[in-house]
Amino acid sequence: MSGSARERLLEAASDLFYHEGITTTGIDRVIARAQVAKASLYNNFASKDDLVTAYLEVELARVEQVLAALPRDTVGGATLALFDDLAAAAQRPDFVGCPFLNAAVELGGDAPARRVIDAFVARLAGFFLEDLAGDGARATQLLVCYQGAMAAQRLTPGSSLVRAARDMAHKIVEAARARTTSPTVTSAPTPVR
Amino acid sequence: MSGSARERLLEAASDLFYHEGITTTGIDRVIARAQVAKASLYNNFASKDDLVTAYLEVELARVEQVLAALPRDTVGGATLALFDDLAAAAQRPDFVGCPFLNAAVELGGDAPARRVIDAFVARLAGFFLEDLAGDGARATQLLVCYQGAMAAQRLTPGSSLVRAARDMAHKIVEAARARTTSPTVTSAPTPVR
DNA sequence: AGAGTACCAGACAGACCGGTATACTCACCG
DNA sequence: CGGTGAGTATACCGGTCTGTCTGGTACTCT
Secondary structure (H helix, E strand, O other), rough: OOOOOOHHHHHHHHHHHHOOOOOOOOHHHHHHHHHOHHHHHHHHOOOOOHHHHHHHHHHHHHHHHHHOOOOOOOHHHHHHHHEEEEEEEOOOOOOOOOHHHHHHHHHHHOOOHHHHHHHHHHHHHHHHHHHOOOOOOOOHHHHHHHHHHHHHHOOOOOHHHHHHHHHHHHHHHHHHHHHHHOOOOOOOOOOOO | OOOOHHHHHHHHHHHHHHHHHHHOOOOOHHHHOOOHHHEEEEEEEHHHHHHHHHHHHHHHHHHHHHHHOOOOOOHHHHHHHHHHHHHHOOOOOOOOOHHHHHHHHOOOOOOOOOOHHHHHHHHHHHHHHHHHHHHHHHHHHHHHHHHHHHHHHHOOOOOOOOOHHHHHHHHHHHHHHHHHHHOOOOOOOOOOO
16 A cells, blocks of 8 residues: 555556456445545546546556657667567456557447547557658558457457467568658558548 | 337347447336336346347347358458448448447456357458458458457547558458469468467 | 236336545644 | 644445336237
8 A cells, every 4th residue: 555545546446447347347446446535536536437537548648658668760660569569468368458449448439538548549640650651551551450459359368369460560561661662652641530 | 119029129229239338228228219018128038148148149140141141253252342341331320330349348258248259250250261262361360450440440430440441451352362373372371269 | 718928017126336425533734 | 733634434315227026918829
């Protein structure tokens, strides 16, 4: 037991919301895990929706950290490392896919946390686009691969599909590198939305 | 109002579970929509879990129908048609992604309906494998594309990612066709699990 | 005519939900 | 020393959830 009530609440909420699901995790379970009084929760967060939003903001910050730590020596190098990390993470038994995809499915289209979900996708799309030096078509393909891997983790946990998505990503990066060396432009950049 | 109570219940459950979500849709909403007494529900289904399972079985039968109606003139032809259908369906406003992916996320790993979800993925994997004449590696890639499109529909509804997934699938089919004409075998078949 | 069946309407139980209110402790700080 | 703010514990609120039960109705088959 360490840190302020708010920190303990966020830690407990992250763990429970991610592994057990958002809607199935009640407020009481969160405060019991955090060893915090119920009033302390509502002193720090306006509602459960607010706690969920804060949870996703923590996850987004974690993503930002991962992206920042990636090597950027060559075109697509960070992308390769990201998919390698992903394939490695999928081996861990407590990995249950992408928290943002899970939240998007659980919460529906009109939740306040949507803002954070949208920000995550925009960040990821921007990352691929930047790492591929503006090759929008292939950045979009990488986004499909990433989301396919995350969906596969829920649909068929333990399958080799995450690794297959990584292999596809590697091929796409190779193709993007070939494009930058040879001047053949295959298609115009496609924005995410 | 037509058909038996069971049929009306399944119809109402399909509509509500798919569009509003499984956990957020209560029994009362289902029986109100079906114009059926609560006792009739529990005469036809043992529990809500049982109704959910039946709902997914209906969806699986629907998938089976779609697959059966696909043209099988050439290698990968049915796959192309399937992804074209998917891209077209994604345009409709009531399309909220794959019912099996949504259910997998909502229900968690230990629900009775898991059986149907697994059957769906196995069916889809078998379909791609058969349509690509045994090219397991590319069939797996198609599975990643499909699931990526379904995930994208939840994460960024209205985006062009479903169309991007379709384009990727077209490329994969083309590559598979090139393999069958030229005898270069690139990799061994990879099972889904 | 009578039995059986399928159905309807709705009350009810017991658990759980998010959220509020009350009353108390304790550490810090001017 | 006295006040202030953060935290604790717990009772409670209205509402919703799944699931059961009672009682009554309509139709069909023999």
